[in-house]
Amino acid sequence: MSGSDEAVLSLEDVEVHFESNGGGLFGLFSEAETVRAVDGVSLDISSNQVVALVGESGCGKTTLGKTAIGLQEPTGGSVKYRGQDIREAREGRGDVTIPYDEIRRALQIIHQDPGSSLNPNTKVMAVLETPLKRWQTDLSREDRRARILGMLERVGMSPPQDYAGRYPHQLSGGEKQRVALVRALLMNPDVILADEAISALDVSLRIEMMDLFLELQDEFGTSFLAISHDLSNANYLAEKADGLIGVMYLGKLVEIGPAKRIIHDPKHPYTKALRWATPDLHPEEAATEMPMRKIDIPDPKNPPSGCRFHTRCPEVIAPDDVDIAQETFIEVMTYREQLADGEIDPEEVWAEVDPEAGTEAFVAHLFDALFETSLSGANRATVRESFEALAEEDHDHARAVLRERFESVCETTIPEPRETADDHPVACHLYDEGAAFDAPDRTAGDAAADD
Numbered sequence: 453m454s455g456s457d458e459a460v461l462s463l464e465d466v467e468v469h470f471e472s473n474g475g476g477l478f479g480l481f482s483e484a485e486t487v488r489a490v491d492g493v494s495l496d497i498s499s500n501q502v503v504a505l506v507g508e509s510g511c512g513k514t515t516l517g518k519t520a521i522g523l524q525e526p527t528g529g530s531v532k533y534r535g536q537d538i539r540e541a542r543e544g545r546g547d548v549t550i551p552y553d554e555i556r557r558a559l560q561i562i563h564q565d566p567g568s569s570l571n572p573n574t575k576v577m578a579v580l581e582t583p584l585k586r587w588q589t590d591l592s593r594e595d596r597r598a599r600i601l602g603m604l605e606r607v608g609m610s611p612p613q614d615y616a617g618r619y620p621h622q623l624s625g626g627e628k629q630r631v632a633l634v635r636a637l638l639m640n641p642d643v644i645l646a647d648e649a650i651s652a653l654d655v656s657l658r659i660e661m662m663d664l665f666l667e668l669q670d671e672f673g674t675s676f677l678a679i680s681h682d683l684s685n686a687n688y689l690a691e692k693a694d695g696l697i698g699v700m701y702l703g704k705l706v707e708i709g710p711a712k713r714i715i716h717d718p719k720h721p722y723t724k725a726l727r728w729a730t731p732d733l734h735p736e737e738a739a740t741e742m743p744m745r746k747i748d749i750p751d752p753k754n755p756p757s758g759c760r761f762h763t764r765c766p767e768v769i770a771p772d773d774v775d776i777a778q779e780t781f782i783e784v785m786t787y788r789e790q791l792a793d794g795e796i797d798p799e800e801v802w803a804e805v806d807p808e809a810g811t812e813a814f815v816a817h818l819f820d821a822l823f824e825t826s827l828s829g830a831n832r833a834t835v836r837e838s839f840e841a842l843a844e845e846d847h848d849h850a851r852a853v854l855r856e857r858f859e860s861v862c863e864t865t866i867p868e869p870r871e872t873a874d875d876h877p878v879a880c881h882l883y884d885e886g887a888a889f890d891a892p893d894r895t896a897g898d899a900a901a902d903d
């Protein structure tokens with residue numbers, strides 16, 4: 453079911469930055485570093501809506517989810533529950549219209565490992581009675597127990613009396629997860645954050661569990677914020693519920709839209725890479741080359757400038773006034789990144805060439821080693837000048853001359869989310885004003901036409 457227009461949760465420009473020491477002995481002698489776990493995310497969750505967040509490990513999904521339900525304090529921006537700023541409610545500041553206790557009840561979480569949130573010494577009935585005693589003080593003991601048994605039955609734990617009398621260690625992983633779901637639902641929540649709630653379960657159980665989440669989500673009119681590193685699971689949940697998939701990359705929400713559009717017509721190059729990495733979502737397509745330049749995720753303590761994905765993006769944009777095939781531009785960018793990372797040692801290059809042959813041999817060796825496509829004209833002259841500077845160990849000039857000609861908007865400017873033609877926001881310069889919405893396939897460059 454799709455959400456209504458009213459936003460239950462509203463996140464505006466949310467930032468969560470963690471300060472950590474640089475890892476030195478007891479934190480001494482090391483500079484503090486900032487992990488930009490979430491960096492300027494805006495997101496609305498409507499009532500009865502399912503939103504699935506996906507992205508690689510460490511991209512900030514859990515931090516964003518916890519911040520959305522008030523379990524993590526944002527270091528910037530605001531999180532509102534039905535218009536009430538959660539932090540102001542907690543601190544009793546301003547004109548509080550919804551008390552903090554009420555917000556805590558309305559926003560619930562189910563963890564990946566439900567065992568860790570269930571007291572091992574408490575039987576299921578007692579675990580489930582606790583929230584009801586607190587929030588439904590008018591219920592008699594009998595009514596409370598009847599309700600719990602009804603819910604256990606509803607989530608497939610039958611006979612419920614048997615399960616109610618068990619300790620957590622007497623339950624399977626799937627059963628613990630059902631107890632966690634019942635506990636959350638007994639609070640009559642508006643939003644449940646399900647953080648990798650099915651990833652620890654056997655594959656055979658996952659679909660059953662997701663179906664149960666969806667049935668109850670619809671029945672109870674609860675919104676679900678589901679976190680998953682698996683695009684396939686995110687799609688299963690979001691598509692069935694007519695919900696949204698949000699794609700995160702290094703603390704940013706780079707694309708969000710209806711599940712069908714994200715899967716069948718991804719816009720952001722990172723979303724395309726995630727989809728490529730999930731072949732069961734596009735079985736009709738033959739195996740293609742990975743649409744990403746590097747496997748390694750950059751360090752969130754030192755994220756790339758501009759668009760954070762530009763160091764891995766196969767569609768990174770060449771300056772308007774530089775006529776170059778995309779494949780060749782990628783090779784130039786890769787060389788620039790190797791230079792910046794100190795991966796090219798002139799001494800090692802000299803060791804490979806005949807020193808008698810001089811700089812010309814040094815330059816020819818690097819052209820051979822770094823470029824498969826052909827470079828000509830001003831592009832070739834610029835790269836040559838950089839190689840020559842490197843031959844003289846002048847790294848600064850080697851970098852500067854390349855930056856001057858080839859600097860991309862993707863590395864200088866953070867892309868703002870923009871609605872694409874089919875109505876889902878994407879933060880990528882390919883969709884900047886003036887750029888075609890149906891961005892050209894820039895991965896297919898004509899090496900011969902590079903100048």
Ligand SMILES: Nc1ncnc2c1ncn2[C@@H]1O[C@H](COP(=O)(O)OP(=O)(O)OP(=O)(O)O)[C@@H](O)[C@H]1O
Nearest residue numbers: 470487489508509510511512513514515516681752
């Ligand atoms: N309390 C904390 N202190 C310092 N850094 C943190 C803290 N919590 C998270 N981080 C860092 O913030 C970044 C985002 O972490 P987060 O757990 O939100 O990512 P995630 O996408 O949920 O990853 P995963 O899928 O692996 O759980 C990571 O680099 C993580 O190391």
